[in-house]
Amino acid sequence: MGDIPTQADVVVIGAGTAGTASAWYLAKRGLKVVVCEKGRIAGEQASRNWGFVRQQGRDPAEIPLMMEANRIWQGLERELNADLEWTRRGNLVVFRDEAERAMFEGWMDHAKAHGLDSRIVDRAEIGRLIPGTTLGALGGIYTASDGHAEPAKVTPSIARAAEGRGATFLENCAVFGLIREAGRVAGVVTEKGEIRAPHVVLASGAWSSKMMAHMGLVFPQVWVKGSVGRTGPAPEVTGPAVWAGVALRQRQDGSINFAVRSADADLTMQMLLHSRTFMKLGTQHLRDFHFRLRKLSFDTALGHFSQTALERELVRYRTLDPEPNHKVLEGALAELKRAVPALGDIRMAKSWAGYIDMTPDLLPVIEAMDTPKGLVVATGFSGHGHGMGPIVGRLVSEIIADGQPSLDLSAFRFSRFHDGSDLSAATAV
Numbered sequence: 001m002g003d004i005p006t007q008a009d010v011v012v013i014g015a016g017t018a019g020t021a022s023a024w025y026l027a028k029r030g031l032k033v034v035v036c037e038k039g040r041i042a043g044e045q046a047s048r049n050w051g052f053v054r055q056q057g058r059d060p061a062e063i064p065l066m067m068e069a070n071r072i073w074q075g076l077e078r079e080l081n082a083d084l085e086w087t088r089r090g091n092l093v094v095f096r097d098e099a100e101r102a103m104f105e106g107w108m109d110h111a112k113a114h115g116l117d118s119r120i121v122d123r124a125e126i127g128r129l130i131p132g133t134t135l136g137a138l139g140g141i142y143t144a145s146d147g148h149a150e151p152a153k154v155t156p157s158i159a160r161a162a163e164g165r166g167a168t169f170l171e172n173c174a175v176f177g178l179i180r181e182a183g184r185v186a187g188v189v190t191e192k193g194e195i196r197a198p199h200v201v202l203a204s205g206a207w208s209s210k211m212m213a214h215m216g217l218v219f220p221q222v223w224v225k226g227s228v229g230r231t232g233p234a235p236e237v238t239g240p241a242v243w244a245g246v247a248l249r250q251r252q253d254g255s256i257n258f259a260v261r262s263a264d265a266d267l268t269m270q271m272l273l274h275s276r277t278f279m280k281l282g283t284q285h286l287r288d289f290h291f292r293l294r295k296l297s298f299d300t301a302l303g304h305f306s307q308t309a310l311e312r313e314l315v316r317y318r319t320l321d322p323e324p325n326h327k328v329l330e331g332a333l334a335e336l337k338r339a340v341p342a343l344g345d346i347r348m349a350k351s352w353a354g355y356i357d358m359t360p361d362l363l364p365v366i367e368a369m370d371t372p373k374g375l376v377v378a379t380g381f382s383g384h385g386h387g388m389g390p391i392v393g394r395l396v397s398e399i400i401a402d403g404q405p406s407l408d409l410s411a412f413r414f415s416r417f418h419d420g421s422d423l424s425a426a427t428a429v
């Protein structure tokens, strides 16, 4: 057994985007927080994402959260005293087809209702945002107040700030399950021993469905693998983060992160178990998914049913680090060069992949559970959690310290998966 704290006010499971931000806000409220991370801080989705921080195109239920998150992002570097490569130069979607244009034109009603600065733009304006681009025949949508930030810097900087306020981060410390007493949470069992606490935050990203299965909670969640490439430094071609079939974000050093929407959907046990619930989403996005059976699918097949198997998987896969889909990335690079001829014969300097966790309606769960009391769930961010991280952390701290959140979280309740609610995804991004 390692030398770990035995008591805390709050234990957070997972030092990713949501868990680390929760720890930061909880520590600022003066609570004693211990974060248990099976691998390393920000090892999974938190450091592997594209870095977009957008209000644009969000599900109507997420818009108020993202508007508040945007306000937090504007002061976050100052607050953390850290460089996050935060830049507020907009988010641009270039329409791929008429269906996409119709969807975003419809979404503009929500933007107007919330007073967002999103607007439909024509080819000429797209040309001003990305000089020389071949994109934009069908127009696009642009939100100038959106931005982007460097994932490799954000969560580690928040963790450092949280440590500065007294939070403890334990890496290589998987949580195996909850300690319960009299129907409520009394702490967690970790691979290094027990930590007693009246509150536990479950922020375990792609692992949440398995973790919750052993807590008696059926959480429909699947993993899909997204691959990302990075070019070497280039002269500035875009300020906004762009989604145009190929996604691109130019970083501070001039290099460009790029990706395409299509993802590898590994056939895991979660996918089989929840296939009925995901049927609608699968049909909506069929052209974007390549279904595959991998070794990981077998290695992680039993963790849903057997506690021993779950424990084995958590320590075996300390940090999910899948091989990127090189073929998809080569296609994405070719598309990037076609879209932005000024890049000439730019090369790929680096690539990686990450497992994105998805729910059937592409919305997270952010809620204090009724059973067991003391458990707060913040997970299922469905490819949107980087931008939302800071507000999620603040809301979790409000749930625990104030007994209620300052924003309406009813759309993110866990019970929607089981009470016959319509689980159609409201947006396609």
Ligand SMILES: Cc1cc2nc3c(=O)[nH]c(=O)nc-3n(C[C@H](O)[C@H](O)[C@H](O)COP(=O)(O)OP(=O)(O)OC[C@H]3O[C@@H](n4cnc5c(N)ncnc54)[C@H](O)[C@@H]3O)c2cc1C
Residues within 6 Å of the ligand: 013, 014, 015, 016, 017, 018, 019, 036, 037, 038, 039, 040, 041, 042, 043, 044, 045, 046, 047, 048, 049, 050, 051, 052, 053, 054, 173, 174, 175, 176, 203, 204, 205, 206, 207, 208, 211, 226, 227, 228, 314, 318, 319, 353, 354, 355, 356, 378, 379, 380, 381, 382, 383, 384, 385, 386, 387, 388
């Ligand atoms: C390729 C890609 C592109 C993306 N692009 C964007 C984007 O542009 N904008 C955006 O907003 N979002 C984006 N996302 C999504 C975003 O990264 C995620 O929604 C967000 O990081 C999820 O945060 P999380 O805390 O829920 O999960 P994670 O950041 O994955 O953290 C979960 C952590 O929990 C740990 N853990 C799990 N189980 C246990 C356990 N039992 N004990 C201890 N630790 C445990 C894991 O090791 C992990 O570190 C993208 C994601 C990917 C992969």
